[in-house]
Amino acid sequence: MTAFRLGLTGSIGMGKSTTAAMFAAEGLPVWDADAAVHRLYAPGGAAVAPLAAIHPAAQSEGGIDRAALKAWIARDPAALGRIEAIVHPLVAADRHAFLQAVAADIVVLDIPLLFEKGYEAEMDATLLVTAPPALQRARVLARPGMTEAQFSAILARQMPDSEKRGRATHIIETLELDAARAAVRALIGYIRTTLDA
Ligand SMILES: CC(C)(COP(=O)(O)OP(=O)(O)OC[C@H]1O[C@@H](n2cnc3c(N)ncnc32)[C@H](O)[C@@H]1O)[C@@H](O)C(=O)NCCC(=O)NCCS
Ligand SMILES: Nc1ncnc2c1ncn2[C@@H]1O[C@H](COP(=O)(O)OP(=O)(O)OP(=O)(O)O)[C@@H](O)[C@H]1O
Structure with missing residues (x-):
């Protein structure tokens, strides 16, 4: 059976x-793009050489x-594009290997730049997690080492939340844990009804 691919962003x-x-706690396999990049950057990882x-x-x-990559990106406007090309x-190869190996009815692919990079074309549906700007800001600035300037620079590289809302198949507001967990369960149940149909 081919798994239903739910892109989370x-x-x-x-x-x-x-x-x-x-989703993982509900038993669904999850692939994490950031974790894949960490594996690629670790000693012996395929991106190192x-x-x-x-x-x-x-x-x-x-x-x-x-940190060295970030310093290069800050200095050279061409750097990020050259890094991304590698x-x-x-x-993508890591994601395809996961999809080949996995056995489940639904899988979740956590991809921060899903809409920015057009990966929704590879998904059966997309799920946007969102929250009011003031809550987003408070969460991010509470992280150790995060500054206003860094937060603004990261936001400037991401598609506005309002635009993502217009593109997503499903939306979950992450105001509160129990409500989000209930929404996750409801979404899994809904997708399963579409698979049975
Ligand atoms: C720039 C790097 C070195 C920063 O690493 P660091 O550990 O400090 O931060 P992290 O990876 O958590 O990213 C911080 C924020 O920037 C955003 N971000 C990261 N890469 C990109 C990118 N290519 N374009 C836009 N935003 C990005 C992330 O979504 C996140 O919100 C790192 O993100 C990187 O190597 N990026 C290039 C590879 C890439 O495109 N990764 C994105 C996942 S496919
Ligand atoms: N449903 C929720 N209810 C309450 N707090 C939440 C909920 N979801 C996330 N949070 C809180 O919001 C903060 C950011 O969450 P998380 O780290 O999952 O975001 P992220 O989108 O993965 O961030 P990044 O883009 O930086 O990787 C955390 O402090 C987390 O505890």
């Missing part, structure tokens, strides 16, 4: 990881130093 601090964990080849300072102790095909 949302802007920074909207609750992707928390909501993904709720090609990134070191274009930017030697990015390599440290056999892996990729994310990293995104490797992430």
Whole structure:
């Protein structure tokens, strides 16, 4: 059976990881794009050699130093595009391997840049997690080391939440844990009714 692919996304601090964990707790396999990038950047990971080849300072102790990449991105407007040209095909290969190996009726793919990069074309449905801007801001600024300037820079690289709301198949407001958990269960139940039909 081919699994139903539910693409989970949302802007920074909207609750992707928390909501993904709720799907996992309901027994659904979850693939996490950020975790895939961490594996690719770890010592021995497939992105280490090609990134070191274009930017030697990015390599440290056999892996990729994310701080060095960030410093390069801050300095050179072409850097992010060059990094993405290497990293995104490797992430896609990891995602395809997961989808090949998985056995379940529904799988969740947690992809922060799902709409920005057009990955919805590979999904059967999309789920946007969202919250009011003031709550998003309070959550993100509560993180150790996060500054107003960093938050603004990250927001500027992401599609506005209002636009994502217009594109998503489903939306969950992450105001409160119990309500979000109930919405996750309801969505799984709804998707299963469409699979049975
Ligand atoms: C720039 C890097 C080094 C920053 O690493 P760091 O650990 O500090 O932060 P993290 O990865 O958690 O990202 C911070 C925020 O920036 C956003 N972000 C990350 N990469 C991108 C990107 N290519 N375009 C837009 N936003 C991005 C994330 O969604 C997140 O909200 C890292 O994100 C990276 O190597 N990005 C390029 C690879 C990529 O596209 N990753 C996205 C997942 S496919
Ligand atoms: N349903 C919810 N109810 C209450 N708080 C929530 C809910 N979902 C997430 N949160 C809180 O919001 C914050 C951000 O959540 P989370 O880390 O899951 O977001 P994210 O979208 O994965 O963030 P990032 O884009 O930075 O990876 C956390 O402090 C988390 O506890």
